[in-house]
Amino acid sequence: MVVRFWGVRGSIPAPKSPAVMQELLVDVLKEFTGTGAATADRIESFVRELPAWKGAGYGGETSCAEVESDAGRIIIDAGSGLRRLGERLMQGPHGKGQGEIHLFFTHFHWDHIVGLPFFAPIFVPGNRIHLYAVQSDLELCVRQVFKKPFFPVPFEQLLSKISFHRLDPRQPLELQGVKVTPYQLDHPDPCWGYRVEETSARGRRVYAHCVDNEATRISPLDLGEDALLYKNADLCFFDAQYTLQEFLEHMNWGHSAAPIGLEIALREGVKRILFAHHDPSASDRKIGDAERQTRDFLDAYRARAMKAGRPLAEIEWQFAHDGDEFKL
Ligand SMILES: [Zn+2]
Numbered sequence: 001m002v003v004r005f006w007g008v009r010g011s012i013p014a015p016k017s018p019a020v021m022q023e024l025l026v027d028v029l030k031e032f033t034g035t036g037a038a039t040a041d042r043i044e045s046f047v048r049e050l051p052a053w054k055g056a057g058y059g060g061e062t063s064c065a066e067v068e069s070d071a072g073r074i075i076i077d078a079g080s081g082l083r084r085l086g087e088r089l090m091q092g093p094h095g096k097g098q099g100e101i102h103l104f105f106t107h108f109h110w111d112h113i114v115g116l117p118f119f120a121p122i123f124v125p126g127n128r129i130h131l132y133a134v135q136s137d138l139e140l141c142v143r144q145v146f147k148k149p150f151f152p153v154p155f156e157q158l159l160s161k162i163s164f165h166r167l168d169p170r171q172p173l174e175l176q177g178v179k180v181t182p183y184q185l186d187h188p189d190p191c192w193g194y195r196v197e198e199t200s201a202r203g204r205r206v207y208a209h210c211v212d213n214e215a216t217r218i219s220p221l222d223l224g225e226d227a228l229l230y231k232n233a234d235l236c237f238f239d240a241q242y243t244l245q246e247f248l249e250h251m252n253w254g255h256s257a258a259p260i261g262l263e264i265a266l267r268e269g270v271k272r273i274l275f276a277h278h279d280p281s282a283s284d285r286k287i288g289d290a291e292r293q294t295r296d297f298l299d300a301y302r303a304r305a306m307k308a309g310r311p312l313a314e315i316e317w318q319f320a321h322d323g324d325e326f327k328l
């Protein structure tokens with residue numbers, strides 16, 4: 001299973017302004033000056049090795065994940081990142097009207113649907129587009145996205161064949177060689193995360209898509225059946241819009257913080273957790289600070305657990321970037 005992220009920002013797309021880009025270029029060039037001869041190779045390796053917070057950054061597109069299995073592909077979330085995924089798909093069968101898409105919605109907040117009207121395969125006759133959600137108003141919500149005067153092409157004029165599929169909560173759907181199961185997240189307006197499992201001769205691989213999520217339910221007792229979303233996931237995409245301090249200041253806003261994700265992930269046997277849904281106003285530098293805070297938190301948490309005779313499991317973690325790709 002390969003999981004690719006086409007958007008990891010939260011709430012609204014957040015491209016860097018020219019002024020921020022200019023500042024970034026000045027800082028990078030200043031840091032490079034004096035490190036030696038400016039050959040093309042040295043420039044390239046210097047830029048590639050910069051940490052995200054002082055280099056290319058984390059990206060500004062909103063939520064969109066592509067999960068590719070041996071047998072096919074599903075997409076979760078239609079945030080602004082879906083546009084670029086559509087451009088790539090148009091280079092293959094989807095550009096000739098011979099493609100099939102399976103797109104799962106977590107919920108219908110703007111940052112999770114804004115890419116849909118700009119998803120090129122939806123305009124190509126012959127393509128078959130399957131849309132899935134737990135929410136009963138799936139079709140109504142999608143039709144509204146294309147309603148005038150908000151978008152010039154009405155839903156009825158889209159040339160692909162679009163069908164809607166209602167999912168049952170916590171019931172698996174077998175599709176494209178994977179099993180997809182929706183579990184409820186903690187978010188205003190119902191939001192459903194997805195557990196995607198692929199079982200092959202190589203064993204079982206699990207991806208858990210867990211945005212948008214305040215994670216107000218942390219304990220197994222509170223989570224109940226929804227704890228299965230996280231259970232032994234190879235990769236968990238978790239809502240860490242806020243630092244812990246900001247999280248406390250934004251109760252009931254529907255978003256979480258990395259230390260909360262770590263608490264759940266360590267208990268549920270997650271192997272790697274990817275922190276995402278970065279706040280649109282968070283600069284790369286600020287996300288870098290959140291990374292350092294997370295490292296400090298985990299070190300202190302690990303030391304306390306060791307002292308108490310309950311050592312923590314190993315876990316891989318990082319803050320997500322647009323374009324991240326994981327082979328599970
Ligand atoms: Zn969101």
Ligand SMILES: [Zn+2]
Pocket residue numbers: 107109187212254
């Ligand atoms: Zn939301």
